[in-house]
Amino acid sequence: MLWHFLSILVATPLGLTSPVSPRWSDLQVKHSWPNVPRNWHCEGPAPEGTTIDLRIGLKPHREDALVEALHEVSDPAHEKYGAHLSKAQVAALVAPHPDTVDLVHAWLDHHGVPASSVSPSHSGDWLTVSSVPIDQADALLGASYQVYRHAETNETLLRTVGYSLPAALHAHVAVVAPTTYFGGPRAWRRTSHLTPNGRILPDGDAHIQAEIAKLQARPGSLATVPSSCGSTITPSCLRALYNTSTYTPAATSKNTLGIAGYLGQFAIHTDLKTFLTKFRSDAAAANFTVVKVNGGEDNQNDPGIEANLDIQYAESISFPTPNIYYSTGGSPPFTPDDNTPTNTNEPYLDWLDFILAQTTIPQTISTSYGDDEQTVPLDYAQSVCTLFAQLGAQGVSVLFSSGDSGVGSDCVSNDGSNRSMFIPNFPATCPFVTAVGGTTGVNPEKAASLSSGGFSNYFARPSYQSTVVPSFISSIGTQFSGLFNTTGRGFPDISAQAENFQIVVSGRTEGVAGTSCASPTAAAVISLLNDFLISQGKPPLGFLNPLLYSTGTAGLNDITSGSNPGCNTKGFTAVKGWDPVTGLGTLDFGKLQAIVG
Known part of the structure; x- marks a missing residue:
């Protein structure tokens, strides 16, 4: 049985048959926010000469293949339990269909993106497009990249509140980044101070170790851990x-x-x-x-x-x-006067x-x-x-x-x-x-x-x-x-x-x-x-x-x-x-x- 992990939203099936002559101007929204994300404020367009490195995630040829394989090697009841895959085997499972690769490259070529700036990941499931001028990124994605500053942290990012892709690409492209992800991982650490009943042990925990040693001397007694x-x-x-x-x-x-x-x-x-x-x-x-x-x-x-x-x-x-x-x-964090403002x-x-x-x-x-x-x-x-x-x-x-x-x-x-x-x-x-x-x-x-x-x-x-x-x-x-x-x-x-x-x-x-x-x-x-x-x-x-x-x-x-x-x-x-x-x-x-x- 497969692990169902797809979005609760209805997923678009992967279509591998591409139009003979895609209408690159037929843009459909991929993701957008209804408002600028909370605590972020727009400071205006990026300065002239700004570039951005784009990552394009490509959908796999066999959409469920990776999940099927993960199920087999991770379920203790399955005969393949523990037979983990090599990097090459995983790469084969997540590889996009050749039609996907050709179509995405045709789209980039249409917008004048040089082939020399496009490099695939080791599995071929991601493309990195280096040093894309912001106006070109806007045209590719129907976007409006702006500089945004966070009200609390003062962090500054180059983002867009929405982006689109040609209709012909939606069945082939999973995500383009960075686009609408304004956040960034924050540490799950609520406080750097002891809770009110806590205490500091500047000289170590010798007394705790001693208590544990006594418990270890009595078989089975570690069911009770020292109260300290x-x-x-x-x-x-x-x-x-x-x-x-x-x-x-x-x-x-x-x-x-x-x-x-x-x-x-x-x-x-x-x-x-x-x-x-x-x-x-x-x-x-x-x-x-x-x-x-x-x-x-x-x-x-x-x-x-x-x-x-x-x-x-x-x-x-x-x-x-x-x-x-x-x-x-x-x-x-993006600063407008960076010498290399990527x-x-x-x-x-x-x-x-x-x-x-x-x-x-x-x-x-x-x-x-x-x-x-x-x-x-x-x-x-x-x-x-x-x-x-x-x-x-x-x-x-x-x-x-x-x-x-x-x-x-x-x-x-x-x-x-x-x-x-x-x-x-x-x-x-x-x-x-x-x-x-x-x-x-x-x-x-x-x-x-x-x-x-x-x-x-x-x-x-x-x-x-x-x-x-x-x-x-x-x-x-x-x-x-x-x-x-x-x-x-x-x-x-x-x-x-x-x-x-x-x-x-x-x-x-x-x-x-x-x-x-x-x-x-x-x-x-x-x-x-x-x-x-x-x-x-x-x-x-x-x-x-x-x-x-x-x-x-x-x-x-x-x-x-x-x-x-x-x-x-x-x-x-x-x-x-x-x-x-x-x-x-x-x-x-x-x-x-x-x-x-």
């Missing part, structure tokens, strides 16, 4: 809570853990050393590799709270597994284009960034989601923080109707990633009120959720009627601790909260599972959700209390089984190791 972990989270707490303390990685020459970083966030090597010295002394010599993507930097004098949080907990839980931090750049700045596409072109990809990747789903153009969201499916088909487990706003903060639709609604988050709503919500407390854990969760308005419910999500929706009856999409993909899928985390920034110990804490924590546990499998000569887990929603459920700790208020409501409530606050629950490494082994 309820107000202060350290690596020792998490290793005890998620049952990884006694596992030593054995496949460190093959298994790696990746962290995707954005927005000029830099992970600091000296801060990691200080953190590990305080909180995991046996790993004090550990380090991580920085890979720069699309102009990303590695400024060791500018510590990022998000970057440090991600790498410090990923490293401390997965040690000695090699960790890679991807510093993703993209063009800097502005792409599409961070998800920048990172995905890079990582999918690599020969070797980390088996587990965590990302703690996202956007309100409704601020991401539908065509862009669908195209990016499909790229995550390509990673899953190659055996990569992709985890995303679910967000920190409960069921939503700015709870008004941006489609012009201004109706009240819960606001889901993307990419957490993509059915090909594992979304991680937040918990807090111990003995037992409960839902963290910040934990974002709900239902997608873009992606239909995947078949791996066909039982648990309808059961939850049925259980709440007419509560919140009209505020969420009852047929959408539910999120999160799992959860992990998300409050009172100790981190080191510029040598100082600080406390942070948010599902930015939860995703690297869960990813580190998954990385250990991948280490175990690889050490046994088995393939890594790859796309996790079909496993988690079937045989893997027995390896999760169900969270049955707490809620995620927002939109002037109490939000959803954590219940037995899946819920849109904590998903299926938190990971138990020991139980999952037995299940997957």
Whole structure:
């Protein structure tokens, strides 16, 4: 059975028969906003000489081929489970039909775009058109590119509030970027300060480690984690809570853990050393590799709270597994007097284009960034989601923080109707990633009120959720009627601790909260599972959700209390089984190791 992930909107079938003489002037809207997106203000046209790099996503020859393959290699009940695809095999599945390529090139040629400026991606499913003059981009796309400034961040972008394509291209082109995507991934980190009941441990957690050591001496006693972990989270707490303390990685020459970083966030090597010295002394010599993507930097004098949080907990839980931090750049914010005023700045596409072109990809990747789903153009969201499916088909487990706003903060639709609604988050709503919500407390854990969760308005419910999500929706009856999409993909899928985390920034110990804490924590546990499998000569887990929603459920700790208020409501409530606050629950490494082994 296929996982249905297409937009809830009716999709146009892929037509491969092109008109003999396309009417390039017959433009039809591909995407537009009814108004300039919230907080963005137009500052007028781009200065003369401005150019832009365009990415054109081409629809595949066989629209369902990738999803079919992902299903086969990710479903534990399928005979091809674990037989992940090579980069070349994925490329063959997503390749566009030759008619598509010919038609798009004819369109570009009609507008005078030189063939030398057009380059395909490694799979041929994306074309990059370099240094397109703005007036030419406007003509190609029936657009009106302008300079827009964000009222709060002062960020400046070159965008259009709408774009069109010739009617003949709509069945062949999935998306063109950058066009109407005004946002950019923001870190899901609600605060950089401890919650009121939190505390700082500047000298480490020796007393917590001592308590855990006593518990470890009594078999089975780690069912009760030290109560001090309820107000202060350290690596020792998490290793005890998620049952990884006694596992030593054995496949460190093959298994790696990746962290995707954005927005000029830099992970600091000296801060990691200080953190590990305080909180995991046996790993004090550990380090991580920085890979720069699309102009990303590695400024060791500018510590990022998000970057440090991600790498410090990923490293401390997965040690000695090699960790890679991807510093993703993209063009800097657009400034009218740039000497080379090209502005792409599409961070998800920048990172995905890079990582999918690599020969070797980390088996587990965590990302703690996202956007309100409704601020991401539908065509862009669908195209990016499909790229995550390509990673899953190659055996990569992709985890995303679910967000920190409960069921939503700015709870008004941006489609012009201004109706009240819960606001889901993307990419957490993509059915090909594992979304991680937040918990807090111990003995037992409960839902963290910040934990974002709900239902997608873009992606239909995947078949791996066909039982648990309808059961939850049925259980709440007419509560919140009209505020969420009852047929959408539910999120999160799992959860992990998300409050009172100790981190080191510029040598100082600080406390942070948010599902930015939860995703690297869960990813580190998954990385250990991948280490175990690889050490046994088995393939890594790859796309996790079909496993988690079937045989893997027995390896999760169900969270049955707490809620995620927002939109002037109490939000959803954590219940037995899946819920849109904590998903299926938190990971138990020991139980999952037995299940997957």
